[in-house]
Amino acid sequence: MDTSLLSSLSGIYYEESNLDFLLPSPLYFNCGVQILCVHGNGVISTGAQCFHLQEMSEIIFWDGSIMQLLHSSDDFQVRMVLYPKRVFLQAAVSLDTTFFNYMREFPLYNHGQEKDAQSWEKVNLWLDMAKMLFTQPAGLFKERLELNFLQSMLMWIFSTIPDTYVSVARSYTRKQLLFHRFMHLIHEHALREHQVGFYADRLCISSRYLNEITVEYSKGKTPKELIDEQLTVEIKVQLNKLDLSVEEVAGICCFPDSSYLSRFFKKHTGITPKEFRNREKGKRLD
Known part of the structure; x- marks a missing residue:
């Protein structure tokens, strides 16, 4: 991956990777980042926190983050989408900040639980759409497509949060x-x-x-x-x-x-x- 994109992203970017570019040293993502682990497992550090990614887990940082890959299995593979802050702010303006606060506190989600198998299939459909829309040369409606895609996906994600939020709020001290x-x-x-x-x-x-x-x-x-x-x-x-x-x-x-x-x-x-x-x-x- 061209790491210069992390600080100067001009549009939504999709890539499939083993994240080996994060091994040598921590890098700052000056953009939103969404990662789905599709094979293997790895450990990502954001500084004081470590997140264990395994198959069917997802991690999202809407405001950007420092990340370093500490180690991973040989078959580690992810799907990754980067979102420019400009597009994210436009897409998020009409959405309830309560949900953003929840996702900032709980950025890692495991779809591997039996009851969430359907959500894993659906989030991969969203990334299939990102792959289709944003790996081709930019067209006439690039900015409109980016905004509509991200806003629609955020609405879908947030529609699944309330039940999760309630269960977490009840189970955590x-x-x-x-x-x-x-x-x-x-x-x-x-x-x-x-x-x-x-x-x-x-x-x-x-x-x-x-x-x-x-x-x-x-x-x-x-x-x-x-x-x-x-x-x-x-x-x-x-x-x-x-x-x-x-x-x-x-x-x-x-x-x-x-x-x-x-x-x-x-x-x-x-x-x-x-x-x-x-x-x-x-x-x-x-």
Whole structure:
């Protein structure tokens, strides 16, 4: 895949892939992304979170996301559609934000449950349509087709959410729901907000209670550890932009200066930003 598309997507894009372009280093998708796993299994990291994809599972990030493929089976294969933010905002303007909030907190869905076998067939029909419409040279009605396709698919997806939402709301404890909301918040804000208090305030709970929640649901990790994990990946993405100096990266990531950034990065990766860049350059030359 041409990874330059991830930052400059001009129209809806369809591809079938094993996602091997996500193996070397995390990449930022400045677009919506919908992935259906059709064969094998793989693990995708978005920083502080990992998502286990298996056959008949689907993951959606409407606002874009950092992603890296940590490992996968030899037969791993996905169907992937990328959506420009411009098209997504046009398509979503008339839809209830409640459903978007739900999908932001629960981006991974497993169609493999027996009761959802029909939904797997139907979502693949939508991707069949995307393949038919968006792998050909652009025609006269390209923009209208993109908008109508995405808006119709969103309406279909959201028509299936209420029952799912109710069942999730009933089965999850308040602590679990708060944990999912916290993970969404650090996914959205960790680049600029590094302190636990910011997230506790957004969740309307104390930092101490947030610590209790994350230790329980993230295998003993504290809120600060999760924030730092996400921030480390965010820094890697910025360092991969070779036109930015380390000082500029520090500013983007809200560090006082490059020395603070370097100390933080080395603490969490074992190497300096300069060493990371040299290693990534070497990978690109191989």
